[in-house]
Amino acid sequence: MDLNFKIAQRRYLGNKNTILPFIEKIIKEEIGDFNSFCDIFAGTGTVGNRFNTKNTKIILNDLLYHNFVALNAFLSQDNFNKDKIVEIINNFNKLSIKEDNYFSINFGNRYFSINNARKIGFIREEIRKLFLRHKINRREKDILLTSLNYSIDKIANTVGHYDAYIKKELKDVKFEMKMLNIDNEKNINNEIYNKDANILIRDIECDILYLDPPYNSRQYSDAYHLLENLTLWQKPKVEGVAKKFDRTHIKSEYCKITATKSFEDLVMNAKAKYILLSYNNMANKGNHRSNARISDEDIFRILSSRGNVKIFEQIHKEFNAGKKRRDDNKERVFFVEVSK
Numbered sequence: 001m002d003l004n005f006k007i008a009q010r011r012y013l014g015n016k017n018t019i020l021p022f023i024e025k026i027i028k029e030e031i032g033d034f035n036s037f038c039d040i041f042a043g044t045g046t047v048g049n050r051f052n053t054k055n056t057k058i059i060l061n062d063l064l065y066h067n068f069v070a071l072n073a074f075l076s077q078d079n080f081n082k083d084k085i086v087e088i089i090n091n092f093n094k095l096s097i098k099e100d101n102y103f104s105i106n107f108g109n110r111y112f113s114i115n116n117a118r119k120i121g122f123i124r125e126e127i128r129k130l131f132l133r134h135k136i137n138r139r140e141k142d143i144l145l146t147s148l149n150y151s152i153d154k155i156a157n158t159v160g161h162y163d164a165y166i167k168k169e170l171k172d173v174k175f176e177m178k179m180l181n182i183d184n185e186k187n188i189n190n191e192i193y194n195k196d197a198n199i200l201i202r203d204i205e206c207d208i209l210y211l212d213p214p215y216n217s218r219q220y221s222d223a224y225h226l227l228e229n230l231t232l233w234q235k236p237k238v239e240g241v242a243k244k245f246d247r248t249h250i251k252s253e254y255c256k257i258t259a260t261k262s263f264e265d266l267v268m269n270a271k272a273k274y275i276l277l278s279y280n281n282m283a284n285k286g287n288h289r290s291n292a293r294i295s296d297e298d299i300f301r302i303l304s305s306r307g308n309v310k311i312f313e314q315i316h317k318e319f320n321a322g323k324k325r326r327d328d329n330k331e332r333v334f335f336v337e338v339s340k
Contacts, residue, residue, distance in 0.1 A: 004181040005150045007074045008046045011160040013223055016212060016278065017046045019331050022314045023210075023276070024050060026333055030310070031208065031274055038206040038272070040197045041213050043220075045071045048210075052186045061193040061200050063250055064220060066149060066231035068194035073146035073180055077187040078139035082179065085143055088130070089177045097122045102235045106243050111157050111226060113170040120152055120175070124233055143180055149227050151177045161223035164242050198253070198262055201269045209272035213254040213263065215280055215292050221247040259293035264302045270338075275306065277334040299334060307339040 002009075008017045016023065027034075038059035039048040044067065048060045052075060060071045072078075096119070100108075103121025108114040127148070131141045155173045157165050193200055197213075214220060221228065225244045229236065236245040253262040267275065279292070279299060303309045312333045 002178070004179045005147060006181045007044065007049050007070075010044050010070075010150055010153050012044050013161060013218070013220065014212070014215070015044060015046065019278075019314060020047065020050045022312070022331065023047065023278075023333060026276065026312050026335060027051075027208065030335055030337070034207040034273075036206040037208045037210065038204060039210045039212070040200060040266075041211065042071055043067055043212070045075060047212070049075060052190070054186050054188055057189040057191070057206075058187075059191045059193070059204055059206055061195055061197060063194070063196060063252060064224060064228055065194060065250075066145075066224065066227040068192065069142045069231055070146040070149065071192045072139065073142040074182060075187050075190050076139055076142070076192055077184065077190055078137070080137065080139045080143060080182075080184075084136070085140055086179050088136075088144065089147060089179060092123050092126070092177055093175075095119055095122065101125065103230065106238050107226065109170060110243065111162065111165045112152065112155065113172045115172050116152075116155060116175045120148065120230070123148060123177075124230055128233055143182075144177075145231055147177045147180060149231065150180075151175060152227075152230075162226040162242065163223050198266050198269075201266050201271075205271040207273045208276065209270050209274070210276045210278075211266070212278040213259075214252050217255050217293065219247070219251055219255050221250040221252070254293060256293070260295070260298045260302075263294055263298070267302050267306060270306070273338055275303065275334075275336040275338060277303065277336075278331065279334065280331055303334055303336050305340070307336045310335040 034056070036057040036059065037048065037051045040061045042048055042060040042062045045060055048058045052058050058075065060075060062068050062071065098118065100118060101121035103124065104114060104117035108117030112120065127141060127144050130136045136144070155175055156162070157168070157170055159166070222244065225247060228250070229238070229245055238245050253259065277299070279294065300309060312335065313330045315330055
């Protein structure tokens with residue numbers, strides 16, 4: 001049994017963990033050595049983490065706050081006291097909470113058993129209090145929040161996201177927080193952001209720019225609203241069967257009809273030596289929500305405006321939330337050595 005949570009131990013739509021060797025091979029053969037790597041749609045951070053060394057600058061960004069917190073927890077250069085965090089986690093794991101709170105009222109007997117939901121909500125409030133009382137610093141707070149999110153991901157009554165929960169009678173399952181697997185010596189040059197990618201792109205420079213935008217109309221803010229809610233802990237009003245809060249401000253333009261325009265703006269403003277784009281071949285497969293927002297023709301047109309385009313393909317069994325598997329799905333990486 002793992003004593004610590006590793007960065008890849010979260011279920012996440014579009015997670016690139018399984019194709020990291022493929023991406024690494026392309027970079028090794030087409031680029032070789034490099035000094036800086038930017039993953040501007042970082043998600044859980046597995047791609048940036050793969051290339052993280054003490055001699056490399058890793059720039060990571062994600063629009064969702066709970067992902068930003070996790071990136072900071074695993075890959076920030078800020079100081080933390082491991083022994084203190086382990087002690088806090090051990091104390092949290094021993095808790096048995098009988099009183100209801102915001103989290104248990106809204107999410108208990110839905111995504112989690114009522115007892116686990118009470119414990120999750122209580123722990124989240126305790127993390128807030130520890131930070132406000134200066135018992136933990138911001139990095140330590142982010143580590144605890146990320147441990148909490150990874151822990152509940154293991155026991156959630158879902159198929160891997162929070163768009164809906166499975167309607168069944170819930171029994172208590174073991175809820176256990178763990179320390180994170182962090183190598184701070186590798187993080188000394190890293191930069192981590194929580195911004196709109198099209199705004200951030202104007203302020204950064206890198207050797208390799210890796211792009212992994214949302215492919216279709218499925219908003220990540222819908223799929224992970226619960227984790228976003230728990231991490232922000234603003235206790236907003238939630239609505240509907242899935243108990244979602246207002247997410248208007250974190251809707252991605254890459255899931256809308258504006259995707260092509262946004263992609264072109266991003267590429268044209270990129271200050272990078274190389275651009276890698278992951279974009280799968282679902283343009284005419286699945287249901288309409290799964291269809292790609294940016295056409296191959298537009299991808300070629302836009303990327304070609306910055307240099308010669310190469311395409312690399314690999315068969316990929318995607319994580320698609322438990323639905324019918326599409327075995328012929330190909331993970332594609334478009335590669336450009338920027339020359340104009």
